Amino acid sequence: MSDALLAELTLGPPIEAGAHAAATASALARADREGLVEVALAHQDSPIGVLTLAATSAGLVRVGFPREHDTMADELAVELSPRVVELPKRLDRVRRQLDEYFAGRRRDFDLDVDLRLARGFRRTVLERLYEDVGYGQTRSYLELAAMAGSPRASRAVGSAMATNPVPIVVPCHRVLRTGGALGGYGGGLDVKRWLLALEGAGGQLPFDGSGGAQPSFEARSS
Amino acid sequence: MPTPTTTVPFQAVLDAHGSALHRHLVGVLGPHDGADAYQETLLAALRAWPPRHDGNLRAWLFTVAHRKVIDHARARDRRPVPVGSVPEHGSSGGIGAGPDLDLWAVVRSLPDKQRAAVALRHGDDWSYADIAAVLGISEAAVRQNVTAGLDRLREVLT
Structure with missing residues (x-):
C-alpha cells in the first residue's frame, strides 16, 4: 500500500477558513426563505447566562435558561417539529429587545409570542400575565388566578408558572407568594431575585395584597 | 412495516456531520x-x-449528497475541460504536485462509485458497510471500487 497516498487522502481536501460557516449560513437562509425552517434557534449571552431562544413563524415560542442549552433543540424537535435549525437572524428582534431589557433600557417587550407550548388554562394565565402585569409590578399566584378568571386556581397558576415556555418575556418572575415570598423559579431563585431587582421591584417586597402593586424603585426594601 | 420518522432535530445532524459532508463534497467536486x-x-x-x-442518519444524509455529486459530475463532464486540469495519464511533467496534479483533482476524475468509495473510506474513515448503504451496492463491491480507485490514483500520481 502506498501509505503516503493514503495519508494524504486522510488529510482531506483543503478548505478555506470560514468557507464552511459561510456555506452553511447561506444554505439555511435559503431554506428559511423557502419556509423549510419550522423552528429557528439562537443563543444569546445575558447577565444571567446564555439563553437559548426559539421562534416559529408565529413568534417567540421558547426562552431557555442556561441549564437548557444542550437539550432544547431535542425537546422542540419532539414537541413542535424536527425541522429545528440555528438561524439567529430570525431572532434578531428578540435578541435586541432582551439586550435592552437587561441593560435597563426596555420596560416592555414588543414581540409576537407564540404560546402554543402552553395549553388550556395555563395558556390563559400566561396571556394575562404577558398583557397585564407590567415592568416592576408583582402579583400573587392567587391574584393571577383571579385575573385569569378562576380565583381558586392558584395551584394551577403555580404550574403555569413552572412550565412557562417563554420566561423573562412572559414575566413569571413577577409572580410571588401571597405576602411576598419568592415562590419558585425555573431559572433559579437567584435569577428571580436578580430580575426583580433589575426592575426595581426588590427581592422581598412586602406585598400589599391590593392587586395593584405599583412599581417600586426601592431595590432593597427590607 | 413502516419505519417511524426520526425526531432528531435537523440542527443535530448538521452539527454532527455538516463539516465532514462539506469537506467530502469539496474533495469529490472541488471547492x-x-x-x-x-x-x-x-x-x-x-x-x-x-x-x-x-438508524444511520449520516448515511441517509450522504445518500442525498451522492445524488447531488452525480448531478454535478454529469454537468462538469458536459462542460469543456480546460487543458491539463484533469490528468489522464501519469504525467510527471512539472514537479508533480502542481495545482493541476493534486491528489483530489485525480480523485475527481474517477468514476462515480470509485470516487465516492475512495473519498469516504480513506478521506473520512467510513466503514465498508456504511459506504455500501450510501451507494446502494454490496460491501464486496465497495471494496472493489476502493481498490480500483486507489490503483488508478497510484497509476496517475506516481
Whole structure:
C-alpha cells in the first residue's frame, strides 16, 4: 500500500477558513426563505447566562435558561417539529429587545409570542400575565388566578408558572407568594431575585395584597 | 412495516456531520461545485426532513449528497475541460504536485462509485458497510471500487 497516498487522502481536501460557516449560513437562509425552517434557534449571552431562544413563524415560542442549552433543540424537535435549525437572524428582534431589557433600557417587550407550548388554562394565565402585569409590578399566584378568571386556581397558576415556555418575556418572575415570598423559579431563585431587582421591584417586597402593586424603585426594601 | 420518522432535530445532524459532508463534497467536486452541492444537499435534506429512518442518519444524509455529486459530475463532464486540469495519464511533467496534479483533482476524475468509495473510506474513515448503504451496492463491491480507485490514483500520481 502506498501509505503516503493514503495519508494524504486522510488529510482531506483543503478548505478555506470560514468557507464552511459561510456555506452553511447561506444554505439555511435559503431554506428559511423557502419556509423549510419550522423552528429557528439562537443563543444569546445575558447577565444571567446564555439563553437559548426559539421562534416559529408565529413568534417567540421558547426562552431557555442556561441549564437548557444542550437539550432544547431535542425537546422542540419532539414537541413542535424536527425541522429545528440555528438561524439567529430570525431572532434578531428578540435578541435586541432582551439586550435592552437587561441593560435597563426596555420596560416592555414588543414581540409576537407564540404560546402554543402552553395549553388550556395555563395558556390563559400566561396571556394575562404577558398583557397585564407590567415592568416592576408583582402579583400573587392567587391574584393571577383571579385575573385569569378562576380565583381558586392558584395551584394551577403555580404550574403555569413552572412550565412557562417563554420566561423573562412572559414575566413569571413577577409572580410571588401571597405576602411576598419568592415562590419558585425555573431559572433559579437567584435569577428571580436578580430580575426583580433589575426592575426595581426588590427581592422581598412586602406585598400589599391590593392587586395593584405599583412599581417600586426601592431595590432593597427590607 | 413502516419505519417511524426520526425526531432528531435537523440542527443535530448538521452539527454532527455538516463539516465532514462539506469537506467530502469539496474533495469529490472541488471547492466551488463542492460548496454548491453542500448547500443543495442541506436544502434537499431539510425538505425531506424528518426521514422515515431510525438508524444511520449520516448515511441517509450522504445518500442525498451522492445524488447531488452525480448531478454535478454529469454537468462538469458536459462542460469543456480546460487543458491539463484533469490528468489522464501519469504525467510527471512539472514537479508533480502542481495545482493541476493534486491528489483530489485525480480523485475527481474517477468514476462515480470509485470516487465516492475512495473519498469516504480513506478521506473520512467510513466503514465498508456504511459506504455500501450510501451507494446502494454490496460491501464486496465497495471494496472493489476502493481498490480500483486507489490503483488508478497510484497509476496517475506516481
